[in-house]
Amino acid sequence: MEKNFVHPAGHPAPRGHYTPAIKVALPGATLLFVTGQLAVDADGHAVGAGDVAVQTEFIFQLIGAILAEAGMGFDDVVRAQTYLTNMDDFPRFSAVRNRYFANAKPASTLIEVKGLAKRECIVEIEVTAMK
Numbered sequence: 001m002e003k004n005f006v007h008p009a010g011h012p013a014p015r016g017h018y019t020p021a022i023k024v025a026l027p028g029a030t031l032l033f034v035t036g037q038l039a040v041d042a043d044g045h046a047v048g049a050g051d052v053a054v055q056t057e058f059i060f061q062l063i064g065a066i067l068a069e070a071g072m073g074f075d076d077v078v079r080a081q082t083y084l085t086n087m088d089d090f091p092r093f094s095a096v097r098n099r100y101f102a103n104a105k106p107a108s109t110l111i112e113v114k115g116l117a118k119r120e121c122i123v124e125i126e127v128t129a130m131k
Contacts, residue, residue, distance in 0.1 A: 001026060008069040011062065012040050015117065021066045029130055032070045036083070036126040037062045038118055046120035052089035056096040059125050064100075072129045077106045079128040083113045086122065093123060 006021035014020065014035075021034040039047040039055035048054025067073055080101070084093060090110070106127070116124050 006032070006066055006070050008065040010042055011065060012042050012044065015044070020062075021070065023070045030070075030072075032067070032072055032076075032129040032131075034063060034066050034127045034129070036081070036124045037066075038116060038121040038124050040118060040121065046118055049120040050122065052084070052086075052123055053092045053096055055121065055123050056093050056125070059123065060096065060100045063125065063127060067129060070129070072131050074100050075104050076129040076131050077101065077104045077127045078130050080106045080108045081126045082108070082110045083116065083124040084110065084122065085113060085115060087112045089122065 002025040004023045004025075005019040006023050007019060011020055018035055020037075021032055024031045024033070037059045039058040041047055047058045064074065067076065080097075082093070082097070084090065116122070
């Protein structure tokens with residue numbers, strides 16, 4: 001088993017002791033575990049504070065860059081976990097999410113939480129992909 005850290009150029013630096021993603025090569029398959037992504041730019045500033053559609057779009061762009069760096073795409077995503085601070089935001093979040101997962105239809109979990117690691121962020125998404 002081989003394990004590699006994935007950190008695309010220009011991706012926001014982790015705010016703690018973790019990596020944006022870990023790629024694991026197994027016999028016959030490669031798995032990619034993507035850390036929960038927030039709408040935070042390379043300078044550490046929240047993007048689109050208060051707007052779930054803007055934050056979700058930004059997060060999926062970050063995830064897309066990680067997937068590409070690992071030689072994968074959204075169709076390779078098999079599991080997605082989402083954390084929203086307000087379930088009333090679900091329809092706007094879902095509209096963006098469905099564009100990215102139109103073909104993938106990953107197993108998914110959605111959880112409402114009190115808050116996220118950066119207060120201005122109202123959505124966090126993590127995924128697992130397999131190729």
